[in-house]
Amino acid sequence: MFTSQLDPAQRVSALKSLASEDFDILIIGGGVTGVGAALDAASRGLKVALVENQDFASGTSSRSSKLIHGGLRYLEQYDFKLVREALHERELMVTTLAPHLVKPVAFLYPLHEKYRERTYVGAGLALYDILRGFQRALPWHKHLSEKKIAEIAPSLRGDLINGAIKYFDAQVDDARHTLSIARTAARHGAVIASRVECEELVREGKRVVGAKVRDLASGKKITVSAKVTVMCAGVWSDQLHENFGIKPGYKVAMSKGAHIVLPKSAIKSEAGIILKTTDSVLFIIPWGDQWIVGTTDTPYKADRSSPVASREDVEYIIEQANRVLLPKIKSSEIIGVYAGLRPLVANSSSSSTTKLSREHTVDRPVPGFVSIAGGKYTTYRIMGKDVIDLAVNDLRRIVAESVTEKLPIIGADGFFALEQQSAQLSELSGLSESAIKHLLNRYGSLINEVLAIITEDKKLAQQLSPELPYLKAEVIYAVTHEGAQSVDDVLSRRTRIAFEASDGGESLAMPVASLIAPVLGWDAAAKKSSVAEFMKLLKSERAALTKLLSQVNS
Ligand SMILES: Cc1cc2nc3c(=O)[nH]c(=O)nc-3n(C[C@H](O)[C@H](O)[C@H](O)COP(=O)(O)OP(=O)(O)OC[C@H]3O[C@@H](n4cnc5c(N)ncnc54)[C@H](O)[C@@H]3O)c2cc1C
Known part of the structure; x- marks a missing residue:
């Protein structure tokens, strides 16, 4: 009955439905959070619409480091809940939800010092492995000898490295994965349209009862009727709250992260490499016939729709990677570069973006309108579930529980x-x-x-x-x-x-x-x-x- 196919005819039919049907839930934003929420709601049997004003995943969700991970560095911040939750999601995606897209990837954590650092990092990685619970799709971490490191990663500087620990995480083509979730939501009946912008909310008294959206291809304005509007707008959240005249319970700070892309020949290693930097970490990630190297973490205030890497970003990444690589990366070897904006839920007591929480926040500032921001790509499914759990309170009827933990995305079966x-x-x-x-x-x-x-x-x-x-x-x-x-x-x-x-x-x-x-x-x-x-x-x-x-x- 429903189809996952998104083509020009489907778009025309989606626009018609937006104008003529009554929805339980209207979702604003087609990044991973929005499509995750659409899938969560549609698979509970709700009538769902989603509008995205650019292309699916064209915001942050195509510009990440593409890791499905617990986040080793959050262990250092004692954020065990976030790490455990993310590791559970990683296992689910690799084994059940999206095994065609989410793949295990090995990383080396180089050690510079023989005893103290090995004990500290080894204990951290053991905890990382333990926090995932009993599910074990990915191998346990392993301490490597200098000889083994030279075999696996000849590009790591032997004169500086005293050993390394190999551990596993997972990686994904983020834009493809987000699109596949959007298509899965469509297969479960969600009405989905990209290049449709939400411009204002429709209210009856204090209650939000839908939104006015514009089809950016024709310029036509459409009024969408929905019992609850769910905003999943990432770094656009503050701007939309302001446009809608809504006083939110949180603010979203933007932090820019840049990556460079190198050909496989630039670094000789069979595994990825993670390096600790002063404020954060740098990943050297295998990506098909290339390497993705990043990232940076700098506060950002300019245009949200087109963040670009600066020369300083590129120089910083090269400099950090070259601390451990021989031969060194040359800027002439770089084939690509991209940048994205992290939506960080701002906590007024913290000023540095590296210290802001990576956990997500859900909010219901007025009846009929809920929103979500923050979080990580890895925890998109939990974010979708949490925001729909909050939204269904406004439906004033009993709604089924989320089933996305048991719902593989299209392409996963077989x-x-x-x-x-x-x-x-x-x-x-x-x-x-x-x-x-x-x-x-x-x-x-x-x-x-x-x-x-x-x-x-x-x-x-x-x-x-x-x-x-x-x-x-x-x-x-x-x-x-x-x-x-x-x-x-x-x-x-x-x-x-x-x-x-x-x-x-x-x-x-x-x-x-x-x-x-x-x-x-x-x-x-x-x-x-x-x-x-x-x-x-x-x-x-x-x-x-x-x-x-x-x-x-x-
Ligand atoms: C450099 C970097 C590296 C990262 N690496 C990782 C990683 O390795 N692993 C991990 O787990 N997480 C990672 N993250 C975090 C992760 O990418 C984000 O948390 C996630 O992609 C955010 O998704 P989102 O849907 O909330 O936001 P977005 O993807 O930005 O989606 C919001 C959408 O809303 C749309 N929108 C805005 N206004 C409107 C409107 N008026 N009408 C309709 N639509 C609208 C936008 O066009 C956009 O598509 C990284 C982030 C960055 C920046």
Whole structure:
């Protein structure tokens, strides 16, 4: 009855539903928190709508370090509740909820000193392993000898390192995961539309009874009727509270975090590396044929929609990584850079963003309106459950409990079996086994839908570029099933070409536009404008890199 397919026809039908139906819950924001809340509410049997004013995950939820983790550094802050909760979510995602997307990843914690540091870090990692409880999808931590470290990570400086401890966390393509949750919510009946902005609330007396939203494609205003409006707007929360004339119970401080992306050849290591810095930690994270290195943590006050890394951010990351790496990373090796904004629930007694709590806050400032902010990507499911638990009080009827702990997201079912059948799938489809593995790790059991596109047109089995594994069929699938509506959606979030390709995807913008134009009904002018919009974003995101490289070359 319901479908997970997000395409142009579904969007038209969603806009119609927004205008004509009465919803139990209207969610503002299509980041991981909003889509998690939409899935939680829809799977309790509620009638749900979600509006996102840009693309799904285009805010913080596509710009994280992409780790599904307990957060080792929160142990040092004695935040055991947060760590335990996050580790439970990590196990759930790796084993049940999203095993096609959330993968274990090994990290080395280098030690500089033989006894005291080893005891301290070893005890911390033992606690980290214990806090996850009896579920054990990921291996236990392990102390490594200097010889073993040299084998696993030849790039770690042997003259400085006295040992290392290997431990496991997990990683995910955040934008893809968020989109998959949105599609799962749609499959359970949620009405979902991106590029629809919530502009104001509708009130009856003091009670909020819905919102006025604008379809940014047509400019048309729609009044959505909903018993409860749930705001999941991340770093936009303060701004929206102000626009809505609402006095919230919390404020959201923004902290910018930047990452650089390097080719695999830049660092020789079979595992990721975590380094302690003065205020926080730096991760060197394996990412396909690249490394993602970051992050920074600096207070931020500028434009929320387009945070960019500064030259200082990039220099800081290189400097921190180079404390332990040999050969050192050179700025000329960097292929990509991105930055995101952490929504930190501000506590007036604290001024430094590194000290602000990573836990989330739920709020009900007026009847019919609740909101949530803060938290971590890893705990999105709990955030969704908590905010819907609060929202249902306003429905004044008995509502079923959350079932998301037992609800795998689309593509998860049958994944482990399909993984073992990759040779057969390769034979049946004519694609290489590595292409099948690439598709399985992005679509899971929905691989059939991508393969069906290739059956229709064999040319779409070709790679989009020899540098990266994405197939042309995936670009088509992005617009026929995944709600992509622009070149930027495809290059920045349905694929991660914008930070994985050495030119940021510049050379692929027009080929992608040509592939999606017929599906989206674009003429030549619309194609050109979508390419131009992507190029503008790319230029601003890579400005720091361009500056740095021109300095190196001059
Ligand atoms: C650098 C960095 C690294 C991080 N690394 C990790 C990590 O490794 N692991 C981890 O667990 N967490 C990590 N986090 C935290 C995590 O990414 C965030 O907590 C999470 O993504 C926040 O999701 P959200 O949905 O609350 O916000 P967002 O993703 O920002 O979503 C809010 C959405 O609301 C939409 N919106 C705003 N106004 C309107 C409106 N008027 N109408 C409709 N929609 C609107 C926005 O467009 C946006 O899409 C990191 C964060 C940063 C910045």
